[in-house]
Structures are given as C-alpha cells and as structure tokens.
C-alpha cells in the first residue's frame with residue numbers, strides 16, 4: 001500500500017496539533033481518574049423461532065438455541081458530568097431506520113446527545129432478521145413472516161431502551177483503563193480458502209488485524225464490573241439454524257464465567273474481509289470464543305493504561321458516491337452466472353430500470369463517530385469495513401487507536417481503494433446483497449479517512465466542548 005504523501009500530510013497535521021492536546025489536559029484541573037459507570041444487560045433472543053439473518057443458504061427458520069442473544073449497555077459519565085451510552089448487541093447490524101428509531105428514543109427518554117450514543121452489532125450470522133438489510137438474499141417473506149419480523153423488532157427496540165435506562169440508573173464510581181492483546185484466528189478470506197486440510201499446509205496470505213482491543217471498568221474496590229472488547233473478524237463460524245452469538249457470544253460467556261458478576265460487551269472491528277477459519281462447527285466457534293476471552297483475560301491481568309475522566313465526542317454523516325446502475329446486458333450476465341438471490345436482485349433492478357426509477361448517485365448518511373475517553377481514542381464507523389482501514393488509520397493516528405465498525409448504520413461493505421479496485425465480493429458483489437444498484441466509486445477511502453482525522457484531531461485537542 002503506497003500512500004506516503006497522503007499519510008505524511010495527516011502525520012504533519014496530527015503532530016502539529018499534539019502539543020495543544022497536552023496543554024489542554026494540563027490546564028483542566030477537574031480531570032481525574034474517577035468516572036461513573038452503569039452497566040446492564042437484557043436478553044434479545046426472539047420469542048418465536050423465525051428467519052435468521054446473514055446467509056442466503058438457509059432454507060428454514062431457526063429451530064433451536066445454543067445460547068441467548070444479548071443487548072448490553074454501558075453508560076459512562078466523566079468528572080464534568082458528560083454522559084455517553086454504548087449499546088452492544090448480538091445482531092447482524094442496525095439499518096439506518098432502526099438506528100434512527102432507537103437513537104430518537106434514547107435522546108428523548110434519557111436526554112443523551114446523538115454523538116454520545118454508539119449502537120454496535122456483533123454481526124453474528126446466527127441472530128434474527130431484524131430489518132430490511134439483506135432482504136434480497138432471503139426467500140420472499142409471507143405476511144405472517146413479515147409480521148413476525150416487525151413484532152420482534154419492536155421487542156428488540158424496547159429491550160434496548162430498557163437496558164439503557166437500567167445502565168443509567170446504576171451509575172456508580174469506577175475507574176477506566178485500556179489495553180490490547182492478540183488472538184490469531186482471523187484469516188483474510190479474500191486470499192485464503194482455509195479448511196481443515198489447510199492445517200497441513202499452513203500458508204496464510206493477505207492482511208489481517210489480530211489486535212484484541214480492551215477497555216476495563218473497575219469499581220472502587222478495583223473489581224472489574226464490565227469489560228468492552230473488540231476483534232476484527234466476521235462472526236460467521238456457524239451457519240446452523242440455532243440462535244447464537246457465534247464466537248463473540250462464546251467469548252462473552254467465557255469472560256462472564258471467569259469473572260462472576262462482570263458484564264462483557266463485544267464489538268466488531270474492521271474485519272469485513274476476515275473469517276474465523278477453518279469454520280462451520282460448534283466446537284470451533286467455542287474454541288475461537290475461548291481464545292478471544294483468554295486474550296482479553298491476559299490484558300486484564302497485566303498493567304493497563306488508566307484513563308483520565310474526560311469525554312469528548314463527535315458524530316457526522318458524510319456523503320459517499322455510488323456508480324450508476326448496470327445496464328440490462330450486464331444484469332443478464334449476473335443472472336446466468338448467479339445464485340437465486342442474484343436473480344432476485346437482477347429482477348428488482350430490471351423493474352426499476354423499466355419503470356424509469358431514479359438511482360441515487362450517493363449514499364448521504366455514512367456515519368463517522370469518534371470518542372475520546374481520557375487518553376483513549378475510539379473511532380466508530382458504519383458498514384462492514386475492510387481491514388486496510390485499521391493499518392492506514394493506525395499509521396496516521398497512532399497504534400493505540402481503538403477501531404469499531406458495524407455501528408450505527410450497516411448499509412453495506414466499505415472497501416479500501418485496493419479492495420474496490422480488485423472487486424470480488426467485498427469490492428462489488430456485496431453491494432447487491434444489500435440491495436444497492438452500484439458500487440462505491442474511487443475516492444471513498446480518502447473521504448472516510450479525511451473525516452476520521454478531522455474528528456480525532458478535534459476531540460484530542462478538546463476543541464469540541466460540551
């Protein structure tokens with residue numbers, strides 16, 4: 001990856017402003033190590049067996065459960081009374097309309113600011129269909145199935161509002177610390193077809209990010225009460241018809257077993273082109289979950305960076321450009337070579353073309369969010385973000401950056417320029433999965449990086465004041 005001039009510019013900008021950050025922290029006397037935190041959890045396993053989200057290959061609804069699905073909330077308050085709300089969930093992803101609906105209620109009921117709310121999904125492929133995302137990949141739903149999805153969505157939304165309220169009402173003094181570990185089961189799925197046989201020929205190609213990101217919340221007697229942890233890899237170990245949080249679900253269960261009374265909150269990083277490989281069996285999902293949990297435990301048992309009690313946040317939606325729709329001829333070639341869901345997408349596109357529908361030339365709502373929790377920066381992106389962004393952003397903004405994707409609005413994949421140019425699933429075909437008519441156009445990477453660097457520079461320097 002060659003982006004020297006571009007990266008040099010941001011490095012220059014960042015280091016230019018760095019001294020201001022130090023001054024800001026020094027002249028803020030009320031900043032100390034005591035925070036307030038409240039944590040709560042609620043089951044979101046659907047009350048009925050219904051269609052599962054994520055795979056086109058399933059041909060029937062859920063018919064069992066490995067373990068419950070959860071919504072978890074961590075409310076944080078800094079020394080000046082600024083309050084944030086992190087919601088993590090065992091679902092495939094929040095669509096924009098679902099996100100708007102939940103956020104509007106959180107803002108109204110708990111007087112939170114939008115920029116202070118993160119709605120994160122683990123991207124488990126063993127949860128329910130919860131919104132219109134990926135509707136092309138499933139067989140068409142009948143009226144009773146549509147009703148089921150609608151009812152479950154209301155239940156899901158209500159559980160989030162409840163759990164957020166319970167987190168706020170349990171706010172109590174805590175200390176926050178952060179650190180990183182490593183787990184190596186994520187494999188670049190564009191470059192490797194890893195299976196059980198690959199064990200005997202273990203060449204792994206392509207970039208992967210194996211960093212395990214950890215934020216620990218400890219009470220006044222230094223007992224951990226919550227742990228927030230992230231890993232950059234698809235939650236796609238399992239495709240059976242049983243509810244589960246996939247490997248992140250097993251990881252959370254493991255941590256909660258190891259530390260009784262603790263609530264663990266998983267978030268997905270920039271792992272859109274990563275799979276847990278080899279995969280497909282329950283013991284493998286359990287193994288990866290345990291590997292991740294042990295990596296988190298290692299971080300918790302070693303010295304971590306204690307975070308000053310100070311919150312700065314930023315949230316913007318930016319416009320990303322889309323290519324025009326394919327012509328009829330191109331669509332025909334997709335039908336010939338495609339699966340059932342390809343055909344459904346093509347039919348829909350042809351209908352739209354025939355009726356003279358307008359195709360938007362951009363997606364104007366791409367969410368970019370940044371939180372500065374004391375000395376820890378967290379960058380939060382929407383969509384399924386490929387791993388290249390981890391390496392580029394760490395180069396520009398430092399290795400201790402925490403990176404979350406699959407948050408606030410999962411509208412489709414977010415390829416880097418490299419992946420967009422190469423095409424394939426993450427660069428092209430995944431856009432059809434999400435029902436979009438075109439692909440992103442070159443320039444997407446720079447637009448996103450510009451906005452992230454702008455926000456992080458501002459929040460690190462305390463320019464965005466409450």
Ligand SMILES: [Zn+2]
Nearest residue numbers: 123234272384
């Ligand atoms: Zn995905």
